[in-house]
Amino acid sequence: MPEVGTRPLRKDAARNRDRLLAAARELFAAHGLNVTLNDVAHHAGVGVGTAYRRFANKEEVIDALFEEGLQQIATVANEALDEPDAWEALVMFLTRSLHMQFGDRGLNQIMNNPALGHARVSEARTRIAPLITALVDRAKKQGVVRPDLDQTDIIFMQVALSAIMDSSRTIAPELYNRYLTLFLDGIRTDRASFSPLPVPALSASQTHKAMTRQRQNKDGLRRG
Numbered sequence: 432m433p434e435v436g437t438r439p440l441r442k443d444a445a446r447n448r449d450r451l452l453a454a455a456r457e458l459f460a461a462h463g464l465n466v467t468l469n470d471v472a473h474h475a476g477v478g479v480g481t482a483y484r485r486f487a488n489k490e491e492v493i494d495a496l497f498e499e500g501l502q503q504i505a506t507v508a509n510e511a512l513d514e515p516d517a518w519e520a521l522v523m524f525l526t527r528s529l530h531m532q533f534g535d536r537g538l539n540q541i542m543n544n545p546a547l548g549h550a551r552v553s554e555a556r557t558r559i560a561p562l563i564t565a566l567v568d569r570a571k572k573q574g575v576v577r578p579d580l581d582q583t584d585i586i587f588m589q590v591a592l593s594a595i596m597d598s599s600r601t602i603a604p605e606l607y608n609r610y611l612t613l614f615l616d617g618i619r620t621d622r623a624s625f626s627p628l629p630v631p632a633l634s635a636s637q638t639h640k641a642m643t644r645q646r647q648n649k650d651g652l653r654r655g
Contacts, residue, residue, distance in 0.1 A: 448485045450475040452499075455492045459540055464493065493541060500538045501558055504528050508562035517570040518619065521585075524566055525611060529589065533596055533607065542593075560586075576618045588614050598641045605630050 454475035458466045468489045472482035486492050511524040532538055564582040571578055592607045592614070599606040608629045616626050633641065
């Protein structure tokens with residue numbers, strides 16, 4: 432809904448804005464957040480002037496995508512809170528939010544990039560943390576998770592799984608699900624046995640390749 436005092440975008444303007452955001456997602460996923468607004472315009476197939484009419488600078492593009500990401504995650508959290516089984520709700524939130532990031536590398540980078548600044552981190556905390564707290568508190572009340580679990584534990588689980596997701600994507604794209612299962616078994620109280628791990632562990636050589644992927648990419652760029 433547009434803010435009071437603003438007019439909705441014309442259809443062609445809204446279409447161009449959507450094209451620019453889609454192009455930015457693709458470029459951010461492939462090249463990180465160092466691409467320019469000019470790059471985004473060319474990738475979207477629109478003029479640079481059109482891009483600057485929609486967004487004053489690249490930061491506004493990142494803000495728009497960050498807002499979209501927050502809204503998507505908040506929607507998943509609220510839908511999880513509608514699930515009466517607290518354990519299923521927590522698993523639903525983690526599984527779906529991580530799958531969103533896995534399917535959209537741009538979203539993953541924007542939501543987890545350490546250079547985003549305090550304002551965006553504060554906004555995420557203000558909007559998402561209360562929802563995660565509600566999920567965790569309900570799970571503790573139902574006795575399905577360890578009593579010392581905190582909502583910040585869930586956040587750090589997501590950070591860790593996001594890093595695994597990013598480093599192993601080209602080697603074993605589903606590997607993060609193995610560690611999600613390990614994390615979930617680690618916080619659940621009422622298990623008689625361990626859950627089957629959905630994918631095998633990486634070999635030593637695969638792990639080395641995953642852990643050194645970014646360094647190898649940088650070395651390749653320097654040689655080129």
